[in-house]
Amino acid sequence: xxxxxxxxxxxxxxxxxxxxxxxxxxxxxxxxxxxxxxxxxxxxxxxxxxxxxxxxxxxxxxxxxxxxxxxxxxxxxxxxxxxxxxxxxxxxxxxxxxxxxxxxxxxxxxxxxxxxxxxxxxxxxxxxxxxxxxxxxxxxxxxxxxxxxxxxxxxxxxxxxxxxxxxxxxxxxxxxxxxxxxxxxxxxxxxxxxxxxxxxxxxxxxxxxxxxxxxxxxxxxxxxxxxxxxxxxxxxxxxxxxxxxxxxxxxxxxxxxxxxxxxxxxxxxxxxxxxxxxxxxxxxxxxxxxxxxxxxxxxxxxxxxxxxxxxxxxxxxxxxxxxxxxxxxxxxxxxxxxxxxxxxxxxxxxxxxxxxxxxxxxxxxxxxxxxxxxxxxxxxxxxxxxxxxx
Amino acid sequence: xxxxxxxxxxxxxxxxxxxxxxxxxxxxxxxxxxxxxxxxxxxxxxxxxxxxxxxxxxxxxxxxxxxxxxxxxxxxxxxxxxxxxxxxxxxxxxxxxxxxxxxxxxxxxxxxxxxxxxxxxxxxxxxxxxxxxxxxxxxxxxxxxxxxxxxxxxxxxxxxxxxxxxx
Numbered sequence: 001x002x003x004x005x006x007x008x009x010x011x012x013x014x015x016x017x018x019x020x021x022x023x024x025x026x027x028x029x030x031x032x033x034x035x036x037x038x039x040x041x042x043x044x045x046x047x048x049x050x051x052x053x054x055x056x057x058x059x060x061x062x063x064x065x066x067x068x069x070x071x072x073x074x075x076x077x078x079x080x081x082x083x084x085x086x087x088x089x090x091x092x093x094x095x096x097x098x099x100x101x102x103x104x105x106x107x108x109x110x111x112x113x114x115x116x117x118x119x120x121x122x123x124x125x126x127x128x129x130x131x132x133x134x135x136x137x138x139x140x141x142x143x144x145x146x147x148x149x150x151x152x153x154x155x156x157x158x159x160x161x162x163x164x165x166x167x168x169x170x171x172x173x174x175x176x177x178x179x180x181x182x183x184x185x186x187x188x189x190x191x192x193x194x195x196x197x198x199x200x201x202x203x204x205x206x207x208x209x210x211x212x213x214x215x216x217x218x219x220x221x222x223x224x225x226x227x228x229x230x231x232x233x234x235x236x237x238x239x240x241x242x243x244x245x246x247x248x249x250x251x252x253x254x255x256x257x258x259x260x261x262x263x264x265x266x267x268x269x270x271x272x273x274x275x276x277x278x279x280x281x282x283x284x285x286x287x288x289x290x291x292x293x294x295x296x297x298x299x300x301x302x303x304x305x306x307x308x309x310x311x312x313x314x315x316x317x318x319x320x321x322x323x324x325x326x327x328x329x330x331x332x333x334x335x336x337x338x339x340x341x342x343x344x345x346x347x348x349x350x351x352x353x354x355x356x357x358x359x360x361x362x363x364x365x366x367x368x369x370x371x372x373x374x375x376x377x378x379x380x381x382x383x384x385x386x387x388x389x390x
Numbered sequence: 391x392x393x394x395x396x397x398x399x400x401x402x403x404x405x406x407x408x409x410x411x412x413x414x415x416x417x418x419x420x421x422x423x424x425x426x427x428x429x430x431x432x433x434x435x436x437x438x439x440x441x442x443x444x445x446x447x448x449x450x451x452x453x454x455x456x457x458x459x460x461x462x463x464x465x466x467x468x469x470x471x472x473x474x475x476x477x478x479x480x481x482x483x484x485x486x487x488x489x490x491x492x493x494x495x496x497x498x499x500x501x502x503x504x505x506x507x508x509x510x511x512x513x514x515x516x517x518x519x520x521x522x523x524x525x526x527x528x529x530x531x532x533x534x535x536x537x538x539x540x541x542x543x544x545x546x547x548x549x550x551x552x553x554x555x556x557x
Contacts, residue, residue, distance in 0.1 A: 154401060
């Protein structure tokens with residue numbers, strides 16, 4: 001018995017130290033990766049003003065390629081370290097499969113909105129792929145207000161975010177299936193070991209500190225536990241992956257599409273499991289005068305939708321905001337660097353310190369957002385299966 | 391424009407996420423959460439059971455201990471009783487033996503006394519007989535010696551006669 005707890009303790013401490021070391025490493029790596037990229041911007045700055053907003057958005061937004069860094073930017077031997085990604089388009093002409101390099105190395109169109117590329121029957125404007133419209137300039141049709149009216153094929157491309165998504169899923173499955181195997185093999189009579197020992201307190205924490213108290217009871221929570229645990233670790237791993245910007249800076253949980261899917265699952269599970277009391281609470285609250293019911297019932301009914309929507313927006317906004325802050329500190333260096341090199345280096349030291357600080361905050365936020373999403377989902381599930389006594 | 395892209399939720403990504411997340415749910419439910427949570431539950435039950443049985447063993451131990459003490463006390467009392475009984479038995483046996491011995495002694499003495507008396511009586515009668523015989527012998531001898539002398543005989547007869555007259 002004592003041996004077991006001691007082992008656990010040792011692994012815990014070891015794990016924490018490892019995580020801190022990793023955090024520090026990633027932090028510097030991230031700072032250097034971004035700095036390296038932006039250094040080339042600085043040289044370029046003589047010709048083109050450094051646009052912090054553009055740089056930040058470029059790092060956060062989805063793209064059809066993974067861009068690591070650029071060498072000799074603005075010079076003749078400019079070289080981009082990128083991985084082109086497959087583009088899959090489903091439209092009237094069936095399924096089209098091609099490499100994104102055709103776009104990026106194809107015909108470039110200069111537009112006010114940003115970078116646009118044309119290839120074959122398609123134009124890509126700010127990473128959105130449209131069908132070419134023969135009636136417009138460069139195949140881009142516009143209405144009287146200047147908005148693009150081109151039709152769009154269904155873009156099923158493996159974009160940067162999809163790669164991040166797949167990576168997260170792969171890491172998630174790899175960790176938890178191997179841990180599951182370890183549990184099957186070692187049974188309940190042997191102490192957890194290695195990865196199993198690292199994961200066990202996390203699973204126990206999520207299960208016993210978040211899920212069971214929020215849903216209400218262990219029996220009620222059993223039905224929701226697989227979903228909630230999956231969501232918790234999926235969000236956490238995707239967030240951590242997003243912080244490793246040197247891997248390409250995947251902003252998985254900062255994409256509305258991803259959080260929308262998760263929130264939709266929460267919405268469906270809540271309302272499928274809603275019992276008599278849940279619906280009664282919404283549409284026929286007890287002991288409320290009729291006049292107030294007229295106001296209360298629509299609000300309560302709207303909450304069915306608002307709750308998951310809030311989950312979605314909170315997660316996306318938090319993760320995106322975190323990335324923006326770290327990138328903003330980086331941008332600060334180059335904004336000051338434009339006026340003078342000394343100011344740039346001076347601010348750079350301060351910025352770097354703040355970036356390291358922010359990185360640790362982001363490590364916390366990565367966990368916190370997974371925690372909050374799981375906690376609130378569990379609370380919603382709990383309210384759906386609650387026995388009626390208020 | 392690019393900021394709007396950030397807020398947009400492209401359908402392609404929604405489909406990929408749904409696919410990926412459903413796969414995650416199905417695989418993890420079967421291959422991770424079930425074995426992990428089951429094993430944790432089993433381990434908790436096992437620990438609970440072990441603690442409970444340890445508690446029970448403790449209670450049983452203390453019960454055994456008190457039982458032992460009770461048994462010991464009982465044994466001690468029993469021993470006392472047995473010792474007392476033995477002592478009493480011993481004393482009664484000794485008393486009995488003494489009584490029997492004294493009675494026997496008395497009887498022996500009595501019978502000895504009787505024997506002695508008997509022997510004494512016998513001896514006395516013997517002595518009497520012998521004395522009588524002796525007396526007769528003596529008397530015979532005396533008579534013989536007396537009767538051998540005539541004067542004397544006459545004197546005796548006279549004397550006897552005198553006596554008889556007197557009586």
